[in-house]
Amino acid sequence: MVYAENKAYIQVLFHLLLFINNLILIPAYFIPIPRSVPLKCWVILPAILSILLRQVIERTLFYRIKELFN
Numbered sequence: 001m002v003y004a005e006n007k008a009y010i011q012v013l014f015h016l017l018l019f020i021n022n023l024i025l026i027p028a029y030f031i032p033i034p035r036s037v038p039l040k041c042w043v044i045l046p047a048i049l050s051i052l053l054r055q056v057i058e059r060t061l062f063y064r065i066k067e068l069f070n
Helices: 002-023 026-030 039-069
Strands: none
Touching: 002 039
């Protein structure tokens, strides 16, 4: 029972964090680029930040899952 509750908790947390991660990309794709902002600051940096955040989320949850099942 505890195993199922922990697994459900981790899955919800993972999807919530990925949703927050995807919010980072919204300005890059849906908001018009102001002329004063370089393209790389508007598109490339949010994409890189999104990738790094996803890596942190996946690694953190991987170690959390590993702790739970050992």
